Amino acid sequence: MVTALGFEGSANKLGIGIVSNGKILSNCRRTYITPPGEGFLPKETAQHHKEHILQVLKEAIEQSGLKPENIDVICYTKGPGMGAPLATVAVVARTVAQLWNKPILGVNHCIGHIEMGRLITGAENPTVLYVSGGNTQIIAYSRKRYRIFGETIDIAVGNCLDRFARVLKISNDPSPGFNIEQLAKKGEKFVTLPYCVKGMDVSFSGILTYMEEKTNELLGAGYSKEDLCFSLQETIFAMLVETTERALAHCNSREVxxxxxxxxxxxxxxxxxxxxxxxxxxxxxxxxxxxxxxxxMIAHAGAEMFKTGVRMAWEDATITQRYRTDEVETVWRDD
Structure with missing residues (x-):
């Protein structure tokens, strides 16, 4: 049995969680929220994490009912992500590991998402669509790696939604994507937008540019904010469904x-x-x-790695903003 503590801070969410043998003992989080029309910058995001991380750590420990001596390994997000927030959280993770005399493991953020999804849902060997503010990938497991079948060639789908929310001055609380989703439910008129699928890859920058340039014109022509949110969601989600379906067929998979x-x-x-x-x-x-x-999710992926003998030297406990999903050998999977 492995009990792991995980630190996540690759973007505007600061999260600390504890997992023991697949059982979630705590899952605490703080989100850095900026004013409407603004995104989050690395320096300010790192400052947010720095200000809140010790309190979140305290909450996670208290919620779990454990003491430091009960923790087997400290895990943190090695990458991918924003440099300053990643570095801020990694410093705390290294400090805690040294203070408590625990081994440390750097975890790939994308792998963390996948393994968490498999744990919660019980999916065995699914075709994975990984969609977030910084990443868009279609992934399938083969021969000890999570293979990337398709991805965005420019910006991530979440980044596209976030930046369109800024155009409309939509609130970032709790998240711009969530607020676009609520507005889209009330949309009635569909606007035809650029649809860009290139083989197994997708492109969102052209759609975003089109919306940035045409929004005022469309609003003046009788379309509502709800209509624009609805049209954007339908278009970009259709692109994702198309490429995921192609990967599903190629892998002869029965799970997404x-x-x-x-x-x-x-x-x-x-x-x-x-x-x-x-x-x-x-x-x-x-x-x-x-x-x-x-x-x-970082704690769980790290625990899986630790159980199968993965160890990290102190000099390797660094961060990297570019850390591909398929760079990680999934030694914990034997299927």
Whole structure:
């Protein structure tokens, strides 16, 4: 049995969680929220994490009912992500590991999402759609790696939604994507937007540029903010469903797993569910507790690594902003 403590801080969510033998003991989080029309910058985000991390750590320990001596390994997000927030959280993780005399493991953020999704849903070997503010990938497991079948060639789907929310001055509380989702439910008129799928890859920058340039014109022509949110969601989600379906067919898979912050969007789940039903496949998804960046996903992935003998030297306990999903050898999986 391995009990792991995980630190996550690759973007604007600071999360700390504890997992023991697949059982979640605590999952605490703080989100850095900026004013409407603004994004979050690395320096300010890192400052937010620095100010709150010790309090969140205290909460996670208290919620778990454990003491430091009960923890077997300290895990932290090595990457990918924003440099300053990653570094801030990694410093605390290294300090805690040294103070408590525990081994430390750097975890790939994307792998954390996938393993958390598999744990919560019970999906065995799914085709994975990983969609968040910083990442968009279609992934399938093969021969000790999570292989990337398709991805965005420019910006991530969550980044596209976030930046469009800024155009409309939509609130960032609790998240711009969530608020776009609520507005989209009231949309009635569909605007035809650029649809850009290139083989197994997708592109969102052209759609975003089109919306940035045309929003005022469309609002003046009788379209509402709700209509624009509805049209954007339908278009970009259709692109994701198309590429995921192609990967599903190629892998002869019967499972689709949605992970990442955008994965808790109910309209995306609905569209993906319809596709899965038509193909005789099953959709697996989680709610915002585990879809959105959290510390327990890092703890769980780290625990899986630790159980199978993965160890990290202190000099390797660094961060990297670019850390590909397929760089990690999944030694904990033997299927």
């Amino acid at each position: 797993l949605l992970v990442g912050g955008v994965g808790c969007n109910l309209r995306l789940q609905e569209m993906m569910g319809i596709m899965c039903q038509e193909r005789g496949a099953k959709l697996y998804a989680t709610d915002e507790r585990f879809c959105i960046d959290n510390g327990v």
